[in-house]
Amino acid sequence: xxxxxxxxxxxxxxxxxPADSEQGRWMVRTITxxxxxxxxxxxxxxxxxxxxxxxxxxIGAHEASEGxxxxxxxxxxxLSSQITCxxxxxxxxxxxxxxxxLATLTEAHFRLLAMLVDAAAEGYASAxxxxxxxxxVARGRLRDVLVADPPIGLEAIRExxxxxxxxxxETICAVALRxxxxxxxxxxxxxxxADWSGDAPxxxxxxxxxxxxxxxxxxxxxxxxxAVGPTVPVGRGAVSLRWxxxxxxxxxxxxxxxxxxxRCCDHLATLITAEARDLVEAxxxxxxxxxxxxxxxxxxxxxxxxxxxxxxxxxxxxxGRHLHIHxxxxxxxxxxxxxxxxxxxxxxDTKLATMIALNSMLRLFPDAAAEPxxx
Numbered sequence: 136x137x138x139x140x141x142x143x144x145x146x147x148x149x150x151x152x153p154a155d156s157e158q159g160r161w162m163v164r165t166i167t168x169x170x171x172x173x174x175x176x177x178x179x180x181x182x183x184x185x186x187x188x189x190x191x192x193x194i195g196a197h198e199a200s201e202g203x204x205x206x207x208x209x210x211x212x213x214l215s216s217q218i219t220c221x222x223x224x225x226x227x228x229x230x231x232x233x234x235x236x237l238a239t240l241t242e243a244h245f246r247l248l249a250m251l252v253d254a255a256a257e258g259y260a261s262a263x264x265x266x267x268x269x270x271x272v273a274r275g276r277l278r279d280v281l282v283a284d285p286p287i288g289l290e291a292i293r294e295x296x297x298x299x300x301x302x303x304x305e306t307i308c309a310v311a312l313r314x315x316x317x318x319x320x321x322x323x324x325x326x327x328x329a330d331w332s333g334d335a336p337x338x339x340x341x342x343x344x345x346x347x348x349x350x351x352x353x354x355x356x357x358x359x360x361x362a363v364g365p366t367v368p369v370g371r372g373a374v375s376l377r378w379x380x381x382x383x384x385x386x387x388x389x390x391x392x393x394x395x396x397x398r399c400c401d402h403l404a405t406l407i408t409a410e411a412r413d414l415v416e417a418x419x420x421x422x423x424x425x426x427x428x429x430x431x432x433x434x435x436x437x438x439x440x441x442x443x444x445x446x447x448x449x450x451x452x453x454x455g456r457h458l459h460i461h462x463x464x465x466x467x468x469x470x471x472x473x474x475x476x477x478x479x480x481x482x483x484d485t486k487l488a489t490m491i492a493l494n495s496m497l498r499l500f501p502d503a504a505a506e507p508x509x510x
Contacts, residue, residue: 137163142218176243192254193258223240276295304345308364311362311364312337313383337361339372360394362391363379381406382399390499408499423492440468441472451466
């Protein structure tokens with residue numbers, strides 16, 4: 136037994152523990168138990184191998200829990216087998232064993248070796264499956280906590296992240312997906328926490344603005360169309376998911392682009408005004424009555440020109456570039472709008488409200504028209 140242990144320590148770095156260490160003594164006990172079981176089995180036509188196979192299943196499970204493979208264990212068993220076979224051959228010469236006796240011992244030895252390898256592999260596979268299950272459960276719990284409202288403390292998030300084998304970032308964002316997702320679209324990186332269940336699947340993406348994440352976000356947008364919520368601190372994921380889901384709902388209404396993935400921060404005005412749609416719709420005539428009284432599609436054409444003109448700082452060239460029309464056409468339309476309003480369509484203190492009303496009229500209620508004046 137000591138010879139086998141010494142040779143394993145010498146040739147296999149994974150087991151190079153000092154002989155007087157806990158690991159070294161454990162290895163000698165394992166070798167002793169294995170050899171004793173083999174010797175005892177030679178006089179037993181129906182030996183009970185269950186204690187030994189349980190031991191090696193436990194060893195395989197331990198390797199899995201440590202994140203190791205079975206290569207070192209299998210190498211140790213092969214090395215032990217080589218030493219044992221050399222001993223068999225030496226004893227055969229010393230004690231005059233017959234060829235049949237030597238063959239019987241060798242065959243029994245190799246059967247035992249194969250059985251131990253299988254037991255270790257079963258223990259390893261079972262432990263890996265259990266670890267994977269526990270990890271997925273922990274990841275699911277972490278994912279739910281990250282978008283919970285009210286949020287839990289950062290310390291609790293870090294503890295859950297550790298259990299899920301997930302590095303807690305400083306920031307996250309949620310990606311709300313459009314309807315059930317199937318097939319290869321579910322093959323997201325392990326850093327992304329996903330909930331594929333139900334009719335409102337979503338992803339939690341760590342550090343979306345970090346190095347290399349732009350490519351990941353682009354890949355997710357291609358594979359999983361939906362809406363990307365704003366980037367928020369790790370404890371405020373509910374905010375990101377809420378706005379991402381609101382953006383998906385608006386996309387389904389046709390208010391936001393329905394193809395591909397939209398980013399909430401690119402549609403801030405629409406998302407905000409959608410939350411106060413009734414107020415904006417009621418207030419719009421105060422700012423846009425002359426436009427709202429125009430027939431469609433003239434109304435939408437002039438409104439789009441005016442909004443783009445405002446967003447372009449009153450620059451006709453930039454406005455024309457955005458609308459793909461000639462700057463002179465922009466200037467003509469602005470003059471028409473000024474005539475409708477009897478002057479500038481918005482004073483400095485009402486320009487923001489006018490832009491909100493314009494955006495809402497175009498995106499949220501494009502078919503709206505002013506009610507007849509009571510005056």
